[in-house]
Amino acid sequence: MFWLCYTGSTYIHPQLTLPGTLTIKERRIDEVGWEKAKYEALCRGENQRMQLGLKCRYVSNGKGFLTIAPIKEELVHVDPHIYIYHDVISDSEVSIIKQLATPRFKRATVHNHLTGELVTANYRISKSAWLQGHESPVVDRINRRINDITGLELETAEELQVVNYGLGGHYEPHYDFAR
Numbered sequence: 001m002f003w004l005c006y007t008g009s010t011y012i013h014p015q016l017t018l019p020g021t022l023t024i025k026e027r028r029i030d031e032v033g034w035e036k037a038k039y040e041a042l043c044r045g046e047n048q049r050m051q052l053g054l055k056c057r058y059v060s061n062g063k064g065f066l067t068i069a070p071i072k073e074e075l076v077h078v079d080p081h082i083y084i085y086h087d088v089i090s091d092s093e094v095s096i097i098k099q100l101a102t103p104r105f106k107r108a109t110v111h112n113h114l115t116g117e118l119v120t121a122n123y124r125i126s127k128s129a130w131l132q133g134h135e136s137p138v139v140d141r142i143n144r145r146i147n148d149i150t151g152l153e154l155e156t157a158e159e160l161q162v163v164n165y166g167l168g169g170h171y172e173p174h175y176d177f178a179r
Helices: 024-032 034-043 091-104 137-150
Strands: 056-059 071-077 082-086 127-131 160-164
Touching: 024 034, 091 127, 091 137, 091 160, 137 160
Parallel strands: none
Antiparallel strands: 056 071, 071 082, 127 160
16 A cells, blocks of 8 residues: 655655655654654554563462452563553442542642642643542552552552543653652
């Protein structure tokens, strides 16, 4: 299949270049950086290669309730390892979390890396609420389940964050750490 792309002044084929010019892909990488260009391509379903060694399994991690009811773990990427845990929260738990979070929803904020202040940003469009384990037995149970699945301690963890992206909401790729 052969197709052309209109750049505003000329038609070009995205994979063909003239001496001294960039492909559309190279131009996009120059504009937004390689990480965002790769993110955009993945969202369009491009560049997805089959990886060897992917698997699904039930795991208990030798922890509490998981020994009776193992959790479904799916390895979706090898380097780095990325897992999806299926059916971690029941429909009734989701309903309760929604009831608790909805009245607290506020426009999501991010830390300004220069001032440290919380500010709204065009790259994060959503409403969010934070729930503490002591507020509800359901939140506490979910927190303990997360601990059992991941092995991460909850003493220093953030509260449970509930986010509603609504129509057109998004959160662009970002580094999830404070400077």
